[in-house]
Structures are given as structure tokens and as C-alpha cells.
Amino acid sequence: MADHTADQEAWASALHSHGRRVTKQRLAVLAAVQHNPHSPAEGILAAARKDLPELTAQSVYVVLSDLTDLQMLRRFEPPHSPALYETRVGDNHHHAVCISCGRVEDVDCAVGHAPCLTPHWDEHSKPMTIQIADVLYQGICQDCQAKQQLPTQTQVTHEIGER
Amino acid sequence: MADHTADQEAWASALHSHGRRVTKQRLAVLAAVQHNPHSPAEGILAAARKDLPELTAQSVYVVLSDLTDLQMLRRFEPPHSPALYETRVGDNHHHAVCISCGRVEDVDCAVGHAPCLTPHWDEHSKPMTIQIADVLYQGICQDCQAKQQLPTQTQVTHEIGER
DNA sequence: GCACTTATTATGAGTGCTTCACAATAAGGC
DNA sequence: GCCTTATTGTGAAGCACTCATAATAAGTGC
Structure with a gap:
């Protein structure tokens, strides 16, 4: 460490x-x-x-x-959650949040520098000069997936939940 | 219309x-x-x-x-802003926000269906099963760019600003 | 069309997260 | 070590949103 x-x-x-x-x-x-x-x-x-x-x-x-x-x-700032902080800066990495328990994991940026994606502007919008592209992945973490398999009677799903 | x-x-x-x-x-x-x-x-x-x-x-x-x-x-939910709503649903499009005035534009999804991106998990994280990838583009809109060119004395930058 | 049931809305108060104003404290230059 | 000014502590306030309960009205059956 x-x-x-x-x-x-x-x-x-x-x-x-x-x-x-x-x-x-x-x-x-x-x-x-x-x-x-x-x-x-x-x-x-x-x-x-x-x-x-x-x-x-x-x-x-x-x-x-x-x-x-x-x-x-x-x-x-994940949805329905107070702001979270981290010391990992400068690498434009992204985040994945579990919609069941709220757990957050880092996801490396595919390109490695900002902006890592270029928008495809639709015909009605005025293009902006993009500086950063933040990607928020939402899904189910391994632990919550395991919990959802078992319960037939127990039904202990979402501890924090999406509300 | x-x-x-x-x-x-x-x-x-x-x-x-x-x-x-x-x-x-x-x-x-x-x-x-x-x-x-x-x-x-x-x-x-x-x-x-x-x-x-x-x-x-x-x-x-x-x-x-x-x-x-x-x-x-x-x-x-853009950062430092209350939640915003729209009727355009079901197409997994993304959003671009101007960091100077807060204006929001729609951005079509690059791939067209959710999830439109696949994360590259770093070696220390536990992969999740991803359901949605939301992309938030941040940049400067055309109007704010124009305003930033002119002012030499006036200095009227950021009306809402990033705070 | 009219009464009835229950979802929906209005009222008023309350919560969580964050910021503001100002006084007390302490870091760093001399 | 002293002094200046940034920084922190104290206490209160604000915003966005939610909750509990009463009043209202949508949709159903007669």
C-alpha cells in the first residue's frame, strides 16, 4: 500500500x-x-x-x-445519492453503480483522456465544444445478483434500492 | 408541430x-x-x-x-442542478450541458440501444452486469463561446457558472 | 344520470444535503 | 515570537424533495 x-x-x-x-x-x-x-x-x-x-x-x-x-x-454525483469523493484524478475514468445496493466501481476510460467520446449531434441541436464526457454505467453487482438468485421465500431484494 | x-x-x-x-x-x-x-x-x-x-x-x-x-x-440529473424532465423516452439518448450557462442539448446515442458502451473493468474491480450507460457531455455552448470572445473590459462571463 | 369507491391531489410540515454569515483560531511570512 | 490573513468552527438558513393526512374527483356499477 x-x-x-x-x-x-x-x-x-x-x-x-x-x-x-x-x-x-x-x-x-x-x-x-x-x-x-x-x-x-x-x-x-x-x-x-x-x-x-x-x-x-x-x-x-x-x-x-x-x-x-x-x-x-x-x-x-450518482442519482438519488449525496456527492461522492475520490482522490483518483486526472485520468478521466468513469463509474459503475449498482442499482440495487448502490456500490460504486471504477471503470477505466476506453480512450484514456478527456473527452473520451465524441457526440453525434442531432439535426435540431446546436453543437457545443465538448471538454469532458462522463459515462455512468448502471447495473447489478455480483453480490446483488447472487442474492436475487436464491430468495424464493425470503425476498430480501434491494437494501438501499432505487426508491 | x-x-x-x-x-x-x-x-x-x-x-x-x-x-x-x-x-x-x-x-x-x-x-x-x-x-x-x-x-x-x-x-x-x-x-x-x-x-x-x-x-x-x-x-x-x-x-x-x-x-x-x-x-x-x-x-x-446534471451536477449542481435540480432534476430535469423530458418526454423523449425509450431511445437511450444522452445529454450535453454547457458549464457556463447550464443549457442542455440532446445527443443521439452512438450505438442506438442500451447499453451503448461496454465498460473496460480495471483489474481491481468486480465487474457488474451493466444495463444502462448514460453519457454526460460537458462543454461550452456556441452562445457562451461568443460571449467569451468579446469581453476585454466587460468580463460578463458565467451567468450561472459552475459555482 | 347518480351514487359510491378508491385513486389522486392539496395542505402543511418535515427531512437530507449543502451553503451562508460571522466570530474564533492558527499557518506561515517577517 | 508577532502579526496578518487564510482557514476553521458555530449556528442558522436554503433548496429540492418527501411524508402524512384530509379533501377531491375519476371511473365504475346501478
């Missing part, structure tokens, strides 16, 4: 290069996102508080937004 | 076939979405109230959710 100290130093220099101060709150948030990819703000807060109990939810929101703007974090 | 009466009759029979009653509220919402594609619930409410002033916001939310579940409407 990655070396904690190395991560911290890399983050510190990245923060410096963006003119940001290196605070324990920012480092705690970055470490929490690193170790809990695809987590919502609330989950980041809980994880970061293990190292820094006095951290507040509002600080987490501020830090997450700022670091996302700086491209040090990436925000991802 | 489309014939209003024909639309109404088509919607009425579709509602019947789903076991729903044909109410003026549902027809007003459908007509409002038809004439204002990519509008949020609030916009649908405003449009529908021109025909049906006593319609309430809560009813619009209920009707939109129900019709979306029935696949008579499609819901689309």
Missing part, C-alpha cells in the same frame, strides 16, 4: 503550489478520501474524525469543495 | 394502459414537459399553471416521479 508520509508530503506540496496553507484538517480530509474512495461528505467526516475528533462537518464541506475545484479531488 | 389533441389522446391511453386515471393535472404536467424539455420541477409547475392555475408543487413532484417510474417521462 501507499506510504502515509509520502502521501502527506505530496499533498502538502500540492497545497502549497495552489497557494493553500497546509492544515491538519485538509490533510485529514485527503487521507480520509484516499482510504475511503467513493464516500460521501458524512463518511469522510467520520473517517477523518478518527484522526482529528474536533473536525466539523462544515469544514469538511468547505475543504471538499475547495480541493475539488483545485482538481486534487474528484466529485461524483 | 405536434397536434395537441393527438398528444392528449396518446397520453390518456398510455395512462390507462398503466392503470392510472386520466386527470387534468397529469395531462397538464405532460404537456408542460413536452413544451419545455429539460425543465426542472419548478419550471414544469410554472408552465402547467398557465393551463391549470390551482396545481400545486407537491402534485407536480408526485406526478413527475410516478410518470418517470412508468417510463412515460425521463429524469436527468
Whole structure:
């Protein structure tokens, strides 16, 4: 696995290069996102508080937004879910979400750089200059598929569900 | 353009076939979405109230959710924006949003049926059975591009902006 | 056409996620 | 170590949406 100290130093220099101060709150948030990819703000807060109990939810929101703007974090908003954050940035990868349990998996970008797809404009629309193409895959994960096979009486489908 | 009466009759029979009653509220919402594609619930409410002033916001939310579940409407959730609705369903088309003004354009599906893309799973992730691939294109529309050329002193960029 | 049953809508309050305004704190340059 | 200003904490507010319940009206049978 990655070396904690190395991560911290890399983050510190990245923060410096963006003119940001290196605070324990920012480092705690970055470490929490690193170790809990695809987590919502609330989950980041809980994880970061293990190292820094006095951290507040509002600080987490501020830090997450700022670091996302700086491209040090990436925000991802699945339908019917709060925003999720990850440290994997700059590779334009995509996401697959399970419509049954909400689990998120990374999917490599087929092309490897943005935009990875070129739109086919229909005749009535005005073309835009595309910068990014985000692909959201929706399906059923292996675990949920297995659960759906068994239950004849039990019927324990969707834990979070699509609502 | 489309014939209003024909639309109404088509919607009425579709509602019947789903076991729903044909109410003026549902027809007003459908007509409002038809004439204002990519509008949020609030916009649908405003449009529908021109025909049906006593319609309430809560009813619009209920009707939109129900019709979306029935696949008579499609819901689309751009980042930092409330959900948008459209009557174009069943063709798995995609969307392009302008990051400057928020304008939305339809983009035909590259392949024409869902899923239109097959993910390349990275070695650490557990593959899912994919049912839908939604592509979200983000870029700058022609109008905003034109605005960004001119202003040297004026600097009137982003009206809604990415925040 | 008229009453009746039940889906649908209106009313009003409430929830989750996120942001805002301002005061308290602390990072980094001198 | 001190000072300036970014950053964080505190408390409240906002938006989009949902929930619970009562009032209304669509569609059915007579």
C-alpha cells in the first residue's frame, strides 16, 4: 500500500503550489478520501474524525469543495445519492453503480483522456465544444445478483434500492 | 408541430394502459414537459399553471416521479442542478450541458440501444452486469463561446457558472 | 344520470444535503 | 515570537424533495 508520509508530503506540496496553507484538517480530509474512495461528505467526516475528533462537518464541506475545484479531488454525483469523493484524478475514468445496493466501481476510460467520446449531434441541436464526457454505467453487482438468485421465500431484494 | 389533441389522446391511453386515471393535472404536467424539455420541477409547475392555475408543487413532484417510474417521462440529473424532465423516452439518448450557462442539448446515442458502451473493468474491480450507460457531455455552448470572445473590459462571463 | 369507491391531489410540515454569515483560531511570512 | 490573513468552527438558513393526512374527483356499477 501507499506510504502515509509520502502521501502527506505530496499533498502538502500540492497545497502549497495552489497557494493553500497546509492544515491538519485538509490533510485529514485527503487521507480520509484516499482510504475511503467513493464516500460521501458524512463518511469522510467520520473517517477523518478518527484522526482529528474536533473536525466539523462544515469544514469538511468547505475543504471538499475547495480541493475539488483545485482538481486534487474528484466529485461524483450518482442519482438519488449525496456527492461522492475520490482522490483518483486526472485520468478521466468513469463509474459503475449498482442499482440495487448502490456500490460504486471504477471503470477505466476506453480512450484514456478527456473527452473520451465524441457526440453525434442531432439535426435540431446546436453543437457545443465538448471538454469532458462522463459515462455512468448502471447495473447489478455480483453480490446483488447472487442474492436475487436464491430468495424464493425470503425476498430480501434491494437494501438501499432505487426508491 | 405536434397536434395537441393527438398528444392528449396518446397520453390518456398510455395512462390507462398503466392503470392510472386520466386527470387534468397529469395531462397538464405532460404537456408542460413536452413544451419545455429539460425543465426542472419548478419550471414544469410554472408552465402547467398557465393551463391549470390551482396545481400545486407537491402534485407536480408526485406526478413527475410516478410518470418517470412508468417510463412515460425521463429524469436527468446534471451536477449542481435540480432534476430535469423530458418526454423523449425509450431511445437511450444522452445529454450535453454547457458549464457556463447550464443549457442542455440532446445527443443521439452512438450505438442506438442500451447499453451503448461496454465498460473496460480495471483489474481491481468486480465487474457488474451493466444495463444502462448514460453519457454526460460537458462543454461550452456556441452562445457562451461568443460571449467569451468579446469581453476585454466587460468580463460578463458565467451567468450561472459552475459555482 | 347518480351514487359510491378508491385513486389522486392539496395542505402543511418535515427531512437530507449543502451553503451562508460571522466570530474564533492558527499557518506561515517577517 | 508577532502579526496578518487564510482557514476553521458555530449556528442558522436554503433548496429540492418527501411524508402524512384530509379533501377531491375519476371511473365504475346501478
